Amino acid sequence: MILRGHVWRVGDHISTDEILPGRFMSLSDAAELGQHALAGVRPDLAAAIRQGDILVAGVNFGTGSSRQAAPIALRGAGFAAVVAASFGRIFFRNCINLGLPVFWSVEASAALVEGDLVEIDTEAGSIVDESSGISVAVPSLPPFVRAIADAGGLAAYARSRLGQALVPPEA
């Protein structure tokens, strides 16, 4: 899959409280949630982004609460992928489970500048910043996690595994 979009940046240790504040947690519609994405840290952002843009963060992005509304809101706002130096683990697995591409890369987080146009090749495992020319290889995910991504998310993957073990023995 090729993803192309402009970069928006947030800093370190951005919590899911800031990605999707508690007062919006009763919403379930992705588009509605999207209107409030990142309301706790950059309230201007949700209205400004274009479908397909890329969110880049520092360390420990998505720390704290497990709210799945956080990644749903990011996708609902139009982000096609999230890149960070590191992630809060529940947020990271929620992104994977939802089929929202996530890239754990200190190098990529450091290299990508807000406003730059980037192209992510999920097959090749590369992120190219077309504005600066910098290219970063991103780590590949375990086969099982790629299978979830290929299915479009854990619910879709699990549907195909009903009646069997969720994780095949050879995973």
Place this chain on the structure above:
Amino acid sequence: MSDRAATFAEKAIAAHAGQALVEPGMLVGAHVDLVVSDELSFPGVLEEFHALGATRIFDPARVIVVADHETPARNLLAATSMRDTRRFADEHGIRVLDAGRAGIMHVVLPELGLVAPGELVMGYDSHVLTAGALGALGIGVGATDAAVAMAFGEMWLRVPESVRILIEGTPDEWARPMDVGLAMLRELGQAGCLYQAVEYGGTYPTSLGMDGRFTLANIAIELGAKSAACKPDDVTRTYLESRRSGPYETPWADAGATYAAVHEFDVDGLGPLVALPDAPDRAVPIDEVAGRPLDQIFIGTCTNGRLSDLRAAAAVLKGRTVHERTRLIVIPGSPEVYLGALREGLIEIFAEAGAVVGPPGCGPCAGLHLGVLADGEVGLATSSRNFPGRMGGRASKLYLASPVVAAASAVAGAFASPREVVGDAPEAASVAART
């Protein structure tokens, strides 16, 4: 059986994944012993349950919904959602703890004997790792994970590295496990144990009662930990005696197991700390913030809402009143804690002091109800997190501290140390030290 020395998490995961041994980095499917969700989150779980085409629950006795986030129903949407949750639960035979029987899940589930050492407890909440205080493997996950676990009885997980946190020494008479937790956070930072399985060790954790151990396990979430466990011992067994029938294993790490790091803390003489806005790792000694006025103080939560915590707060508040300018909200963590507090005369102390005593649950912790902070307000909570806007408006500020600092500050209407408010009172101090 493997003869490779394994950490606690490696052992617990291997046992649940049907493998002789596992190593950090491996991806496995693990059978779960308990799947939990709160009531605010459960509709999201159901949506995914239906999306994956599931029609039956793997084992209804192993799934539970605990209404702690917005109960009793805080608005029409919450009421409607709860009605639908009860309907689903009735249809499928899963248990729901609703108003009157509900409390904070991380307080209630151990009380009800639903957590035993060595078990894998997973749920759609970040504080599920609290169960580790009993030597269980508690792992917080998302909505889809919980839905999949309801259908399959299984979760996918990557085996984490393990780390040891060794704590020695005796803190100041007014310091609580919360202060030890804040000190750990200050030292290691918010990503200090990111993705790692924490094992507590040293004489300090073993000196604690269960309430204190729950605090330690709970606050490890703010280090980014995947799980946090205390070694089961007689304190654990005594706690479980009246709550859990039947045998249980007590797996623990082998000597010689491999850890990514060993963090050592000497908490001798540690005094009360306060975490500044807007992050839990920004702890400073209470003296540094003494005198800063407070609009609202909240004593409760899965971090510090158990009977020992309320007892400690009451020891400070007894015979004193909450300052005019400050609202004090006290929320017992469960019906059992509430009843215990009532019988010990603690509720009377809180009420006489001018505090609000709320229904067992999360209360204002996530900014949902029972004490939301307005923009410009300054609050103090005995919870584990104080991210920007956590408890209300984006321009509200939240500090974190122990129940005794919270109680002392409620009397002063501003940050105050327990010693400052109570003076030299060894009896009160000794009650406040019980965990």
